[in-house]
Amino acid sequence: MTPQVTLKTISKFTGFSVTQVSRALTGYSDVSEETREKILAAAKELGYYPNSTARQLQKQRTDTVGLILPTHGPRFSDPYFSELIAGIGDELTSYGIDLLISTQAPNPDEISAYRRMVEGKRVDGLIVVRTRNQDERIKYLLGTSLPFVAFGRSDLGVDFNYIDEDGEAGINQLTEYLINLGHRKIGFISAPLNLMFANYRLQGYRNALIKNNIPLKQEYIFEGDLTRKGGGKGAKWLLGLSERPTAIIASNDLMALSVISYAQEIGLSIGKDLSVAGFDDVPPSDIFSLTTLRQPIYNIGRLLCSMLFKLINKEDLDEPQILLKPDLIIRNSTGKPLTQ
Amino acid sequence: MTPQVTLKTISKFTGFSVTQVSRALTGYSDVSEETREKILAAAKELGYYPNSTARQLQKQRTDTVGLILPTHGPRFSDPYFSELIAGIGDELTSYGIDLLISTQAPNPDEISAYRRMVEGKRVDGLIVVRTRNQDERIKYLLGTSLPFVAFGRSDLGVDFNYIDEDGEAGINQLTEYLINLGHRKIGFISAPLNLMFANYRLQGYRNALIKNNIPLKQEYIFEGDLTRKGGGKGAKWLLGLSERPTAIIASNDLMALSVISYAQEIGLSIGKDLSVAGFDDVPPSDIFSLTTLRQPIYNIGRLLCSMLFKLINKEDLDEPQILLKPDLIIRNSTGKPLTQ
DNA sequence: AATTATATCCGAAACGTTTCGGATACCCTT
DNA sequence: AAGGGTATCCGAAACGTTTCGGATATAATT
Numbered sequence: 001m002t003p004q005v006t007l008k009t010i011s012k013f014t015g016f017s018v019t020q021v022s023r024a025l026t027g028y029s030d031v032s033e034e035t036r037e038k039i040l041a042a043a044k045e046l047g048y049y050p051n052s053t054a055r056q057l058q059k060q061r062t063d064t065v066g067l068i069l070p071t072h073g074p075r076f077s078d079p080y081f082s083e084l085i086a087g088i089g090d091e092l093t094s095y096g097i098d099l100l101i102s103t104q105a106p107n108p109d110e111i112s113a114y115r116r117m118v119e120g121k122r123v124d125g126l127i128v129v130r131t132r133n134q135d136e137r138i139k140y141l142l143g144t145s146l147p148f149v150a151f152g153r154s155d156l157g158v159d160f161n162y163i164d165e166d167g168e169a170g171i172n173q174l175t176e177y178l179i180n181l182g183h184r185k186i187g188f189i190s191a192p193l194n195l196m197f198a199n200y201r202l203q204g205y206r207n208a209l210i211k212n213n214i215p216l217k218q219e220y221i222f223e224g225d226l227t228r229k230g231g232g233k234g235a236k237w238l239l240g241l242s243e244r245p246t247a248i249i250a251s252n253d254l255m256a257l258s259v260i261s262y263a264q265e266i267g268l269s270i271g272k273d274l275s276v277a278g279f280d281d282v283p284p285s286d287i288f289s290l291t292t293l294r295q296p297i298y299n300i301g302r303l304l305c306s307m308l309f310k311l312i313n314k315e316d317l318d319e320p321q322i323l324l325k326p327d328l329i330i331r332n333s334t335g336k337p338l339t340q
Numbered sequence: 341m342t343p344q345v346t347l348k349t350i351s352k353f354t355g356f357s358v359t360q361v362s363r364a365l366t367g368y369s370d371v372s373e374e375t376r377e378k379i380l381a382a383a384k385e386l387g388y389y390p391n392s393t394a395r396q397l398q399k400q401r402t403d404t405v406g407l408i409l410p411t412h413g414p415r416f417s418d419p420y421f422s423e424l425i426a427g428i429g430d431e432l433t434s435y436g437i438d439l440l441i442s443t444q445a446p447n448p449d450e451i452s453a454y455r456r457m458v459e460g461k462r463v464d465g466l467i468v469v470r471t472r473n474q475d476e477r478i479k480y481l482l483g484t485s486l487p488f489v490a491f492g493r494s495d496l497g498v499d500f501n502y503i504d505e506d507g508e509a510g511i512n513q514l515t516e517y518l519i520n521l522g523h524r525k526i527g528f529i530s531a532p533l534n535l536m537f538a539n540y541r542l543q544g545y546r547n548a549l550i551k552n553n554i555p556l557k558q559e560y561i562f563e564g565d566l567t568r569k570g571g572g573k574g575a576k577w578l579l580g581l582s583e584r585p586t587a588i589i590a591s592n593d594l595m596a597l598s599v600i601s602y603a604q605e606i607g608l609s610i611g612k613d614l615s616v617a618g619f620d621d622v623p624p625s626d627i628f629s630l631t632t633l634r635q636p637i638y639n640i641g642r643l644l645c646s647m648l649f650k651l652i653n654k655e656d657l658d659e660p661q662i663l664l665k666p667d668l669i670i671r672n673s674t675g676k677p678l679t680q
Numbered sequence: 681a682a683t684t685a686t687a688t689c690c691g692a693a694a695c696g697t698t699t700c701g702g703a704t705a706c707c708c709t710t
Numbered sequence: 711a712a713g714g715g716t717a718t719c720c721g722a723a724a725c726g727t728t729t730c731g732g733a734t735a736t737a738a739t740t
Contacts, residue, residue, distance in 0.1 A: 004461070004696085006695095006696055006697085007696065007697065007698095008696080016719080016720090017719070017720045017721075018696090018697085018698095018720090018721095019698085019699080019719080019720055019721075019722095020718085020719060020720070022696095022697070022698060022699085023698090023699090023719095026698085028699095030717080030718065030719075031717095031718070031719080032717075032718060032719090035718085035719090047459075049455065049456075049459035049460050050460060050696085050697075051397075051460065051461050051695085051696050051697070052456075052460040052461065052462050053393060053396045053397045053402065053461060053462075053695085053696080053697090054397055054695070054696030054697040054698090054725090055696080055697055055698080056393045056697090056725095057391075057393045057394055057397050057695090057696080057697075057724095057725050057726070057727090058696080058697045058698045058699090058724075058725055059697085059698070059725085060725070062393065064440070069425075069426070069429060071426050071429065071430060079419040079422060079623075080422075081422045081425070082419060082420075082421045082422040082425075085409075085421075085422075085425065085441070085443075086409070086411050086443060089409060089411065089441060089442060089443030090411060090443050092442075092443075093442060093443055093444065093453075098440050098441070098442055098462070099440070099441045099442065100404070100438050100439070100440055100441075101425070101429060101438070101439045101440075101441050102429060102432075102433060102438055102439065103425075103426060103429030103430050103432075103433055104433065113433075115389065116389075116392075119387075119389035120389050120390060120391065120392040121344070121389075121391050121392065121393060122392050122393070122438070228623060254623065254624075257624055257627050258627070260627065261626075261627045283568060283594065284594075284597055284624040286601075287597050287598070287600065287601045287628075288624075288627070344726085346725095346726055346727085347726065347727070347728095348726080356689080356690090357689070357690045357691075358690090358691095358726090358727085358728095359689075359690055359691080359692095359728085359729080360688085360689060360690070362727070362728060362729085363689095363728090363729090366728085368729095370687080370688065370689075371687095371688070371689080372687075372688060372689090375688085375689090390726085390727075391725085391726050391727070393725085393726080393727090394695090394725070394726030394727040394728090395726080395727055395728080396695095396727090397694095397695050397696070397697090397725090397726080397727070398694075398695055398726080398727045398728045398729085399695085399727080399728070400695070
């Protein structure tokens with residue numbers, strides 16, 4: 001390690017006190033133009049860089065925001081997170097704030113990962129993603145005074161700051177669209193129901209059926225796991241029923257793509273024999289011509305950060321809770337059912 | 341903010357000195373069983389959590405590793421990075437180390453993002469991804485004493501620690517496979533040639549052709565940008581040539597998928613009229629039955645961290661440079677060319 | 681009984697920064 | 711010439727932790 005150049009180094013070099021050096025470098029008032037220049041020159045010559053740890057300790061502020069990614073083993077390749085991180089990162093960069101990421105499976109240890117960040121004072125704020133029913137993380141954070149924002153709502157009966165997409169309205173619209181095409185037998189592959197968004201989406205499906213007087217069939221609802229494999233299982237189940245659905249809605253694109261894959265395997269023509277729709281509009285979905293609901297994940301990332309930044313600076317939010325309506329993108333994977 | 345519980349708080353509470361409290365909590369020898377228990381109990385009761393900033397300052401170690409993602413605006417949804425981050429995160433978590441992420445477009449400001457992390461002493465080590473020709477970041481890091489590992493080689497004529505996939509061997513094998521199927525007119529959609537891996541992959545393509553006495557045609561090589569759009573442009577170019585290729589290799593799956601999409605649009609049957617292959621084997625590629633080269637990105641992430649962790653602890657690496665051979669996954673997007 | 685070893689403790693300095701509360705010197709009033 | 715204002719500076723404390731070098735008391739040794 002090259003010995004670190006500190007304020008003291010510059011102080012000795014220029015003859016001014018550490019105080020004066022600090023002030024000159026941070027642009028404080030109490031320093032004459034002449035000495036400021038001398039000090040700036042010395043700093044440049046010596047290659048001074050402020051030690052951020054020391055600064056953090058003194059200012060009691062880390063200029064860092066935390067994000068704990070809920071991963072489940074090796075396969076966590078939801079393109080979703082790439083885009084979210086890009087959005088978050090870009091926005092934070094514009095504020096000069098860094099992002100501290102930790103991965104953690106949603107198990108009993110999870111909260112201690114949060115505690116480490118929060119109570120160890122590693123971050124000024126936190127972003128919570130993929131909210132769950134009775135979300136422990138949010139309960140915990142509400143008990144601390146650390147600013148946080150969530151991507152997703154929860155059912156705690158307490159107010160907190162979040163952004164969410166209106167999955168219920170989205171799926172509702174999608175389901176109605178399918179019904180209007182003439183579908184009556186519509187299967188639904190859900191996300192794990194402990195995730196909040198899974199419930200909203202399922203609710204949107206239910207409401208649309210009820211409103212159109214189509215009886216709900218429990219066997220038409222399959223709880224998947226958002227992965228490719230889960231989608232495959234759901235497809236197998238639904239397409240193996242004696243009263244096979246003419247349309248399948250999946251809670252995310254990844255699963256929808258699996259449905260397409262499996263359906264093709266067993267010789268069904270997509271958009272004719274079977275309509276398939278998803279949720280997310282991840283990059284490859286357009287190639288499949290998948291009908292889906294688009295949510296602007298990159299922008300949600302940015303928005304989350306701008307909210308959090310305000311909270312950290314104790315500013316008021318004009319919109320403490322934001323609900324975004326996803327866009328229905330109609331492509332060729334859905335069509336009228338064959339007359340039977 | 342609830343007032344922070346510090347060592348001093350516990351010190352006052354128990355009557356022992358701050359020194360003793362610190363030692364008791366970090367499991368030092370110089371403290372009797374009795375007082376250790378008292379102190380531990382007090383710490384628990386008061387809800388003590390060590391302030392990591394203060395600890396970092398004292399220990400001159402941050403237990404943090406940095407990663408600067410080269411993003412280019414909103415569309416950066418390479419699933420590639422999700423998986424890499426998951427691998428990195430999971431491995432680091434097992435060491436109790438955090439990941440500090442910053443996004444930064446590859447522009448002249450890029451180096452200052454690195455300087456901030458390095459010279460501000462924010463991290464103990466750094467991971468460099470997507471290495472480039474004459475990579476400025478690596479040049480810079482070599483001049484500092486900070487441990488780092490790279491995902492990818494560079495052409496600096498200097499040794500540094502990296503992991504890379506052997507793109508040359510991979511593409512070589514793929515090209516030979518196409519040649520053996522009978523293809524003679526093979527187009528290549530490259531990645532931007534300032535990226536190191538783009539050159540290796542291109543070289544693999546060239547070598548295979550030369551070895552098999554197939555003349556290189558400059559017009560068969562198109563420099564894409566790894567995005568969906570770039571792939572589409574490449575497809576348009578190659579399939580618009582008077583001597584249209586019978587096979588197209590793309591430098592990544594995203595572009596390959598675009599080729600498939602465009603080819604289908606103009607009525608070509610994939611795997612028959614046109615063979616298409618990619619690189620990466622990202623999640624949706626199997627659905628397209630895309631022939632591709634698979635690299636274990638998640639594991640590369642883990643491996644990078646285990647190397648870096650050793651470097652940080654000043655251990656020797658048994659393998660300072662690792663070259664992984666990608667697996668050729670043959671699917672239905674490639675086949676014999678039609679007899680002409 | 682004097683000496684040495686051991687166990688347990690603590691004060692103070694250090695990490696590098698910011699900032700509060702003065703101090704000094706100078707100039708301008710009156 | 712005495713007073714007050716202003717510009718410029720600095721010492722010292724603080725942020726919360728770790729750790730070096732001793733201090734004290736007790737036990738073991740001769």
